Amino acid sequence: MNVLIIGAGAAGSVVAKKCAMNPSIFEKIHLASRSVGKCEANQKWIKDKLGIDIGISALDADNVAETVALINKIKPDLVINMALPYQDLAIMDACLETKTNYMDTANYEPIDEAKFEYKWQWAYQDKFKNAGITAVLGCGFDPGQTNIYCAYAQKNLFDEIHEIDIVDCNAGDHGKAFATNFNPEINLREVTQAGKYWENGRWVETHPLEFRKMINFPQVGEKAAYLLYHEELESLCRNIKGLKRIRFWMTFGDEYIKHMEVLQNVGMTRIDPVLHNGVEIVPIQFLKTLLPEPSSLAEGYTGKTSIGCIMTGLKNGEKQTRFIYNVCDHAKTHEEVAAQAVSYTTGVPAVTGAIMLAKGLWNPGPGVFNVEQLDPDPFMDEVAKQGLPWHEKSLENGLGELTERRQKYAA
Numbered sequence: 058m059n060v061l062i063i064g065a066g067a068a069g070s071v072v073a074k075k076c077a078m079n080p081s082i083f084e085k086i087h088l089a090s091r092s093v094g095k096c097e098a099n100q101k102w103i104k105d106k107l108g109i110d111i112g113i114s115a116l117d118a119d120n121v122a123e124t125v126a127l128i129n130k131i132k133p134d135l136v137i138n139m140a141l142p143y144q145d146l147a148i149m150d151a152c153l154e155t156k157t158n159y160m161d162t163a164n165y166e167p168i169d170e171a172k173f174e175y176k177w178q179w180a181y182q183d184k185f186k187n188a189g190i191t192a193v194l195g196c197g198f199d200p201g202q203t204n205i206y207c208a209y210a211q212k213n214l215f216d217e218i219h220e221i222d223i224v225d226c227n228a229g230d231h232g233k234a235f236a237t238n239f240n241p242e243i244n245l246r247e248v249t250q251a252g253k254y255w256e257n258g259r260w261v262e263t264h265p266l267e268f269r270k271m272i273n274f275p276q277v278g279e280k281a282a283y284l285l286y287h288e289e290l291e292s293l294c295r296n297i298k299g300l301k302r303i304r305f306w307m308t309f310g311d312e313y314i315k316h317m318e319v320l321q322n323v324g325m326t327r328i329d330p331v332l333h334n335g336v337e338i339v340p341i342q343f344l345k346t347l348l349p350e351p352s353s354l355a356e357g358y359t360g361k362t363s364i365g366c367i368m369t370g371l372k373n374g375e376k377q378t379r380f381i382y383n384v385c386d387h388a389k390t391h392e393e394v395a396a397q398a399v400s401y402t403t404g405v406p407a408v409t410g411a412i413m414l415a416k417g418l419w420n421p422g423p424g425v426f427n428v429e430q431l432d433p434d435p436f437m438d439e440v441a442k443q444g445l446p447w448h449e450k451s452l453e454n455g456l457g458e459l460t461e462r463r464q465k466y467a468a
């Protein structure tokens with residue numbers, strides 16, 4: 058497969074390196090990004106450590122004509138979009154114009170509104186069908202691997218799944234007072250918005266991080282997790298049969314929440330332009346400039362991520378709860394590809410999805426697909442080989458009702 062990776066940040070670097078570690082599948086690799094220096098650093102690492110040559114280019118993927126020109130030059134079989142959600146539609150347009158398959162790890166979000174939704178990308182269904190090309194949406198960890206855990210459970214473990222709780226813990230320590238594990242702008246936009254979950258066919262809104270639960274995470278132990286809205290809920294509530302409720306939980310330390318709330322209270326997470334000394338600036342973009350780049354956290358990062366899906370449903374008429382999860386160690390991923398575990402757990406599923414397409418193990422035909430619509434079994438085998446082994450166990454019960462409200466929202 059000839060692959061073009063767009064975005065040489067924390068997660069994109071992992072995709073480039075892991076593709077290079079599978080030379081029998083990825084015969085040609087090209088990495089393009091806004092700052093070509095990041096592409097050069099990856100090119101050098103890949104040459105020095107793996108002896109593989111990859112191509113690189115500077116690219117502004119907001120500019121469709123520029124991306125079309127690069128695709129026409131490289132002629133990739135697949136474009137893996139590892140830039141930011143803002144670029145999704147522009148890159149999909151370039152893929153349409155050049156009739157090239159597309160994959161990403163995060164759904165489109167307009168830059169001037171902190172609202173991510175699949176509707177913009179699902180609207181490409183007919184265009185992709187007519188062009189005879191395939192788009193695979195959300196092939197990172199969450200969304201991505203978590204959707205595939207649900208699809209695997211639907212296919213192999215349950216007759217009907219009634220409740221899903223996606224539980225995401227990063228119990229790592231990067232030694233910084235405040236930093237985000239993926240792009241700071243995208244991360245803060247996600248965490249500061251209202252929460253939402255899906256129950257009995259409708260969306261229920263919550264205040265930002267209103268509900269909290271202590272969850273026992275494998276290999277990590279009990280941590281406080283907060284209910285927030287995450288994009289995979291939107292596709293899973295359509296694609297998992299019999300579903301009655303789906304929620305998403307993420308752990309945050311007290312220090313993270315304290316910093317985030319102060320930044321929010323003073324207006325530093327605002328996404329609208331403000332006039333500063335006669336110049337328009339967007340506070341969250343300025344904040345991103347000040348915060349550490351997620352890729353820079355890798356060195357010295359200790360601890361583990363522990364992420365998975367707790368699912369309750371019926372098998373042969375009996376109620377069961379199953380937990381499928383992965384645990385990933387920051388120090389080990391740093392040793393392997395000089396990246397922290399959040400970037401690694403994002404990049405490895407994307408590479409695995411590309412392997413599925415290259416081998417024809419995912420062959421859905423033309424159109425736009427979320428990953429849970431594709432066969433989970435070969436993916437689950439391959440992703441374990443690529444560095445994300447998964448585990449499955451039975452639990453007595455699911456997570457149960459929402460009980461603990463954060464102090465500031467207590468009635």
Ligand code: NDP
Pocket residue numbers: 063064065066067068069089090091092095116117118119139140141142144162163195196197198199200201238239240241243350351352399402403
């Ligand atoms: P980074 O900020 O580290 O990387 C983003 C990269 O995209 C940067 O190198 C940036 O360039 C580049 N970029 C930004 N705008 C453009 C543009 N217009 N044209 C070309 N390149 C551009 O973020 P991450 O690597 O942490 O995240 C990358 C993506 O992965 C995001 O969409 C994020 O939402 C997604 N993600 C998905 C997860 C999942 O599990 N599904 C988990 C974590 C992340 P520059 O260096 O010049 O700024």
